[in-house]
Amino acid sequence: MTATLDIAPDSAPVDLQGKGQPLVDKTFRWILFLCLAVGIIFLAVLLTYVTIKGWPRLTPTLWENMPSLRRPERAGAQSAITGTLWVIGFTALFALPVGFLGAVYMEEYANPASRFTRFVEINIQNLAAVPSIVYGILGLAIFARALALGQTVITAGLTLALLVLPVIIVSTREALRAVPQNIRHGSLALGATLWQTTWRQTMPAAVPGMATGTILALSRAIGEAAPLLLLGAVTFISFNPTGPFSAYTTLPIQIFNWTKESREEFQILASATIVLLLVILLAMNAVAILIRNRTQKRW
Amino acid sequence: MSTALAESAAGGLNPLRQTRPRHGEKVIRVILFAAAAVSILTTFGIVISVLIPSLEFFAEIPVTEFLFTTTWTPLFANPQYGVLPLIMGTLVITFIAVLIAIPLGLGSAIYLSEYAKPRARKVLKPTLEVLAGIPTVVFGFFALDFITEFVLKPIFPGIQVFNALSAGIVMGIMIIPTIASLSEDAMAAVPGGLRDGAYALGATKRQTALRVVVPAALSGIVAAFVLGISRAIGETMIVTVAAGLQPNMTLNPLEGMQTMTSYIAAAGAGDVATGSIEYKSIFAVGLLLFVITFFMNMISIRLVRKYRQAYQ
Numbered sequence: 001m002t003a004t005l006d007i008a009p010d011s012a013p014v015d016l017q018g019k020g021q022p023l024v025d026k027t028f029r030w031i032l033f034l035c036l037a038v039g040i041i042f043l044a045v046l047l048t049y050v051t052i053k054g055w056p057r058l059t060p061t062l063w064e065n066m067p068s069l070r071r072p073e074r075a076g077a078q079s080a081i082t083g084t085l086w087v088i089g090f091t092a093l094f095a096l097p098v099g100f101l102g103a104v105y106m107e108e109y110a111n112p113a114s115r116f117t118r119f120v121e122i123n124i125q126n127l128a129a130v131p132s133i134v135y136g137i138l139g140l141a142i143f144a145r146a147l148a149l150g151q152t153v154i155t156a157g158l159t160l161a162l163l164v165l166p167v168i169i170v171s172t173r174e175a176l177r178a179v180p181q182n183i184r185h186g187s188l189a190l191g192a193t194l195w196q197t198t199w200r201q202t203m204p205a206a207v208p209g210m211a212t213g214t215i216l217a218l219s220r221a222i223g224e225a226a227p228l229l230l231l232g233a234v235t236f237i238s239f240n241p242t243g244p245f246s247a248y249t250t251l252p253i254q255i256f257n258w259t260k261e262s263r264e265e266f267q268i269l270a271s272a273t274i275v276l277l278l279v280i281l282l283a284m285n286a287v288a289i290l291i292r293n294r295t296q297k298r299w
Numbered sequence: 300m301s302t303a304l305a306e307s308a309a310g311g312l313n314p315l316r317q318t319r320p321r322h323g324e325k326v327i328r329v330i331l332f333a334a335a336a337v338s339i340l341t342t343f344g345i346v347i348s349v350l351i352p353s354l355e356f357f358a359e360i361p362v363t364e365f366l367f368t369t370t371w372t373p374l375f376a377n378p379q380y381g382v383l384p385l386i387m388g389t390l391v392i393t394f395i396a397v398l399i400a401i402p403l404g405l406g407s408a409i410y411l412s413e414y415a416k417p418r419a420r421k422v423l424k425p426t427l428e429v430l431a432g433i434p435t436v437v438f439g440f441f442a443l444d445f446i447t448e449f450v451l452k453p454i455f456p457g458i459q460v461f462n463a464l465s466a467g468i469v470m471g472i473m474i475i476p477t478i479a480s481l482s483e484d485a486m487a488a489v490p491g492g493l494r495d496g497a498y499a500l501g502a503t504k505r506q507t508a509l510r511v512v513v514p515a516a517l518s519g520i521v522a523a524f525v526l527g528i529s530r531a532i533g534e535t536m537i538v539t540v541a542a543g544l545q546p547n548m549t550l551n552p553l554e555g556m557q558t559m560t561s562y563i564a565a566a567g568a569g570d571v572a573t574g575s576i577e578y579k580s581i582f583a584v585g586l587l588l589f590v591i592t593f594f595m596n597m598i599s600i601r602l603v604r605k606y607r608q609a610y611q
Contacts, residue, residue: 021503028505029414035406036423039475043430046441053444101334109331122600124338129526129596130589131533133560134345136567137585141348145573162341169338195327216432223434226535226560230567230581252436252536259440259540267444274437281432289425 047278054271062272066238067254072265077273080254082240083153083233084222087250090157091164091221096214098161099168100203106169107176108198128166135163136227144231151232154244159227164217171213175206208295215288219281225252251277349589352582359576365583371546371557373566373577380580382587384546388463388556392538393531395467395552396474400527403471404478405513405520411479412486413508424480431476439540442469447541461543461555470537474527481526481603485519486512488610518609522602529595533588535560559588 065076110117139159149155179202187197203210228234228250234257237249249257251273258270357365360380368381407427411420442465451458451465458464489512497507513520543555544565557565563581571578 025503025505029410032406032410032414035403036410036427036479038403039407039427039430039472039479040423042472043426043433046433046437046445049441049445050437098334098337101331102337105328105331105335109328110335120335120338122597123342125600126593126596127338127341129529129533129592129599130345131535131560131592133533133535133563134349134585134589134592137563137582138341138345138348140567141352141582142344162337162344165338165341193321193324195324219432223432223436225434225436226539226564229535229539229564234568252434255440256436256536256540259436259443270440271444274440277434278437281434285429285432 050271050274050278053268054273054275057268057272058275062276067236067249067257068238069236069261072261072263072269075269077251077254077276079237079240080249080251080273081276083237083248084250086153086241086244086246086248087156087160087228088218088222090154090244091160092214092218094158094161095164095168095217095221099165099214099217100172100210102165103169103172103176104198104203107173108194108202124166124169128170131226132163132224133226133230135159136230138162139227140230150245151235151247152245153241153248156228156231156233156248156250157244159231160221160224163224163227164221167217167220168214171217172206172210175209175213176202178209179205208291212288212292215284215291219284219288222250222284223252223277223281225250225256228253229256251280345589349582349586352579353586356576356579356583359579360583369548371562373580378577380576380583382559382584384548385557385559385562385584386587387548387550388538388542388546389532389558389560391550391552391556392463392467392470392542392558393528395464396470396531397524397528399468399471400474400478400531401524404475404523404527405482407475407479408482408486408520408523409508409513412483413504413512424483427479428476430473433473435473435534435536436540438469438473439466439537442466442537442541455553458553459543459555461541461545462553463542463556464552466538466542467552469541470531470534473534473537474530477530478523478527481523482516482520485516485523485603485606488519488606489515490610516606518602519606522599522606525595525599525602529592529599532595533560533592535564539564559584563588 061074062076063078063081065074066078067080068075106117106120110120136159139155139162143149143155143158144151149158183201183205184197187201188194192200225233232247233249233253235247235249236257237247241248255270255273255277258266258273261267365380365382367383368379369383370379370381371384372379411424415423443461446465446468447458447460447462451462455464493511493515494507497511502510538558539561542558542561544557544561545555546562547554547556549556563584566577566581571581
């Protein structure tokens with residue numbers, strides 16, 4: 001009796017667990033495992049399929065040449081690669097400062113009990129789940145038309161910045177929350193102001209978490225295509241952007257354009273470009289995980 | 300973070316407060332506040348940008364005609380704007396996605412939360428989450444080029460090249476991580492004592508999982524479902540690439556159909572003259588989409604708060 005009481009639930013099968021119907025229980029466990037396996041197998045098949053299909057075109061021509069609708073066998077994705085870099089650069093430029101500062105306000109300054117703070121919180125949660133195409137409508141109506149920025153790199157950057165802002169705010173807040181209160185109290189007790197404490201103590205301690213969240217948010221922006229469909233990225237572009245007010249295309253949009261072409265060469269080209277895009281995203285994710293593992297602090 | 304900090308910053312009755320006025324601190328506070336307010340401006344901007352052209356649209360097309368008639372032909376000489384075929388397409392594809400994602404997502408969550416050993420969990424969970432990081436245009440390509448061609452065609456020889464089934468299946472797989480990780484969070488929040496109690500009464504692991512943990516985490520699990528469905532309704536690229544762009548008032552998943560999102564994408568990507576009724580229809584459909592997903596998101600947010608309050 002006393003011996004069985006301190007057995008943890010995980011090792012419970014020994015004595016405490018009822019015999020039940022062993023076969024049913026075993027089957028149940030296998031069914032659950034299969035549920036998980038379906039997603040993972042799907043992922044594996046997808047990655048294998050695009051790699052094998054795109055393999056013949058995974059050559060330097062893919063990033064050295066410009067897109068072409070007449071010669072798929074020599075077409076590349078250079079303008080899409082540079083376009084992606086330009087757009088993401090502007091996305092980061094707008095989204096990072098606003099996201100970091102907004103998160104600092106919510107976490108360090110705002111009174112958590114106030115109605116306004118709770119309203120902002122719910123608002124951010126909702127924005128995170130608004131369909132990305134709706135952000136495209138926002139970008140079209142406000143940035144492209146009302147502010148007359150047109151269908152340019154800067155419109156795309158601003159729109160994607162708003163799209164990823166909730167992700168950056170949420171992850172930055174989590175990173176700030178993980179910094180122990182003692183650090184803030186110590187700094188305040190020495191006479192530092194709230195901003196000095198935040199800027200010199202809390203934020204530096206939260207940098208790894210902020211970096212991880214930021215990279216994941218930007219990798220989401222890199223893969224995003226739907227809002228850009230409304231913002232002029234589908235036009236055939238065979239030149240690199242020259243500045244913030246230049247026309248542009250991006251990798252996901254280039255993939256989309258190629259999937260619409262019926263010739264098989266274009267499908268192969270699309271596969272190769274998908275592999276390129278996924279490699280970029282996986283590399284970014286790997287960096288994020290590396291930062292998280294390297295800098296995990298024990299307080 | 301804490302009221303104590305906020306108060307000491309504001310001065311309050313703290314005997315240790317600074318004597319020299321710090322104007323910079325106030326400026327910084329305003330800047331930070333402005334940054335946080337951008338999120339509210341965003342919501343405001345979304346509402347304004349869908350609402351104004353929609354109102355102009357409804358001045359020409361009555362709301363009842365928009366919502367309750369069944370012909371969507373904006374490109375015809377005599378265009379008709381009955382949105383039901385688009386809603387039908389959205390519902391059929393979302394239904395297929397949900398049929399796949401709910402059992403698989405919940406099963407994955409129960410396995411990860413109740414069965415997997417910590418070491419296995421550490422590998423399986425991030426792997427599943429990679430799925431959530433794949434760009435949706437890639438899923439669309441895969442649905443069209445692989446699922447339709449090599450999986451569905453052999454089973455249904457009469458299937459159309461663009462069809463709802465392939466889009467629905469792939470979309471279902473896409474939202475598994477959303478449902479699995481939110482459900483798992485909810486199950487992790489169920490106190491261990493409830494499980495111990497069930498074991499003490501002689502329940503098996505399966506009985507504990509299904510009759511104690513899942514019911515106790517139900518509001519969080521339902522929140523995960525609702526958010527997953529909202530995701531499916533708002534997803535654009537998979538349906539644009541794989542389900543075709545033909546409005547189709549049918550329940551047959553082997554045919555192509557257009558959804559609300561793929562209409563917005565197709566019309567917005569084409570050359571539509573600003574100010575034309577067709578241009579405004581993009582915003583009317585956008586308004587409908589925003590309202591539907593907004594309500595679903597609110598339900599989900601409410602439910603999550605409920606379980607957080609119950610167990611924390």
